[in-house]
Amino acid sequence: MKILLGGIPLGCDNIGDEAIIACVVKMLKESIPGVELTVATADPSTAANLGVNVVPVFGFLDVGFCGFADEVRRHDAYVWCGATGLSDYPHVALELLEIAQREGVPTFVWGVGMDAELNPVFFKAAGKRRALLRLFGLVGAYERFLRARLARRLARVLPRCRGVWLRDPQSAAMLASMGFPGAGIAADTAILLDSPHEPRTTNHEPRTLGLCISTQRQVVDLDGVRRLIAAVRAAGARVLGIPMNIKTDRALLEKLGVECIPGTTPEAVVEAAAGCDVVLSSRLHLLILAANAGTPGLGIARGSKLANWLSNFGQTVVGSVYDCNWDKVTEQVLAAFKGWGEPSRRAADDWPSIRAAAYERLTNRLEKARTEFIARLTS
Numbered sequence: 001m002k003i004l005l006g007g008i009p010l011g012c013d014n015i016g017d018e019a020i021i022a023c024v025v026k027m028l029k030e031s032i033p034g035v036e037l038t039v040a041t042a043d044p045s046t047a048a049n050l051g052v053n054v055v056p057v058f059g060f061l062d063v064g065f066c067g068f069a070d071e072v073r074r075h076d077a078y079v080w081c082g083a084t085g086l087s088d089y090p091h092v093a094l095e096l097l098e099i100a101q102r103e104g105v106p107t108f109v110w111g112v113g114m115d116a117e118l119n120p121v122f123f124k125a126a127g128k129r130r131a132l133l134r135l136f137g138l139v140g141a142y143e144r145f146l147r148a149r150l151a152r153r154l155a156r157v158l159p160r161c162r163g164v165w166l167r168d169p170q171s172a173a174m175l176a177s178m179g180f181p182g183a184g185i186a187a188d189t190a191i192l193l194d195s196p197h198e199p200r201t202t203n204h205e206p207r208t209l210g211l212c213i214s215t216q217r218q219v220v221d222l223d224g225v226r227r228l229i230a231a232v233r234a235a236g237a238r239v240l241g242i243p244m245n246i247k248t249d250r251a252l253l254e255k256l257g258v259e260c261i262p263g264t265t266p267e268a269v270v271e272a273a274a275g276c277d278v279v280l281s282s283r284l285h286l287l288i289l290a291a292n293a294g295t296p297g298l299g300i301a302r303g304s305k306l307a308n309w310l311s312n313f314g315q316t317v318v319g320s321v322y323d324c325n326w327d328k329v330t331e332q333v334l335a336a337f338k339g340w341g342e343p344s345r346r347a348a349d350d351w352p353s354i355r356a357a358a359y360e361r362l363t364n365r366l367e368k369a370r371t372e373f374i375a376r377l378t379s
Contacts, residue, residue: 208275
């Protein structure tokens with residue numbers, strides 16, 4: 001069986017995206033003996049790293065859609081998988097799905113999230129257009145038109161898929177609000193990325209904060225971040241940069257005076273997070289990979305996806321990139337340092353137990369969805 005995997009632009013320095021595709025590849029290889037996988041990516045080394053074939057990232061990086069029909073015809077199924085592609089890049093996702101459907105190739109959507117806010121680049125009026133629309137009081141009407149047009153296309157394309165599974169209930173509810181209530185619920189496939197360690201349950205020195213501040217929808221108050229870093233160091237603890245974009249995030253963290261890990265793979269992130277007491281991130285997949293390693297996380301929201309993930313642990317974000325009390329965040333980080341291993345902590349506050357229960361629910365949900373997905377793929 002030959003399967004073509006597409007999604008958000010892979011091979012573009014985003015470690016979270018690479019973790020997703022690595023885990024999807026692993027899942028399919030373990031589930032379908034002899035399967036031949038092709039990944040749409042900008043990174044040719046993916047072929048050797050994952051043992052797959054590679055093709056260009058159709059729809060992204062000026063590649064366009066030319067040639068996709070010929071490529072998809074050579075496969076038995078096309079799967080759009082991972083990240084928040086249906087809300088960030090819906091026009092690309094739906095165009096590729098439609099092309100595959102016209103070619104008679106079965107299509108699937110797997111493990112995708114949807115942000116509560118559609119990508120403002122495509123669904124918010126901006127620049128001169130916004131100024132002109134504002135003159136006539138039509139900004140809201142125009143943006144509602146864009147959303148309604150997307151909803152009509154979703155309602156046309158997704159029912160033709162053999163299966164649609166989203167990564168959390170909140171994403172499924174978002175998609176239902178746009179006219180497609182038939183999505184199944186899985187979990188983020190990146191939870192399958194193994195940790196090299198058992199989840200940590202004891203103290204260790206030095207205390208370490210793993211930090212990632214994204215350049216996408218960047219934190220407004222960088223001075224607040226600098227105060228946090230200074231306070232952590234003043235407490236005798238270490239700040240370790242774990243950039244999830246190996247170029248842009250790294251450049252920002254180094255500008256803030258933070259030493260970053262040398263590794264650039266999902267496995268390197270898990271290894272680094274395993275040595276931290278807590279991670280603080282505005283990138284979702286640092287929180288996920290840290291939790292894989294047994295390390296708790298604090299999230300700075302730049303959309304709904306971090307809050308959706310943290311809700312699995314009975315937590316919410318500590319602020320947003322636009323509005324964050326960094327002094328309170330500092331208090332929470334320092335409290336996390338002190339909390340490890342204290343026998344007086346209530347059972348309800350016991351992170352290892354909370355994590356174990358959450359991962360049991362997530363893996364059960366993922367396994368149920370995987371079983372159905374594989375059955376439809378191979379039928």
